[in-house]
Amino acid sequence: MPAARPARRLWLLALGTLLLLGTAGASGAAFMQRQQDAELARAITGGEPDRAPALLIRYGCGGCHAIPGVPGADGRVAAPLAKLRERVYVGGVTRNTADNLVAWIVDPRALSPRSAMPVTGITPAEARDVAAYLYAR
Structure with a gap:
């Protein structure tokens, strides 16, 4: 009966998760989401989205954008950055893909020379972290 043990453990884990969600209610479901x-x-x-809030603060993104979950990021100069994953375009000029978003964050003027968004000096690796954060929110 060794094969039954992993199945039972999986069943117990699923049951425990359901019980946890049931007791946690909507907040548990929101956490899971x-x-x-x-x-x-x-x-x-x-x-890595967990690294992004510090980067968004360091590069001053919240001075122009409202960014959920970033203290002080309540700018009104540019578009708010909530629900970015749902948008069709990045910066209004290029299709919304992860690579295009990273390129936009690193050098927006390469994609739109008349963009008001400045080149901040953020690295491509840092921009991937920021993109992950924005797609997760």
């Missing part, structure tokens, strides 16, 4: 969104964002971008 945020975790799934972060995992999807990591897979799409190759970035």
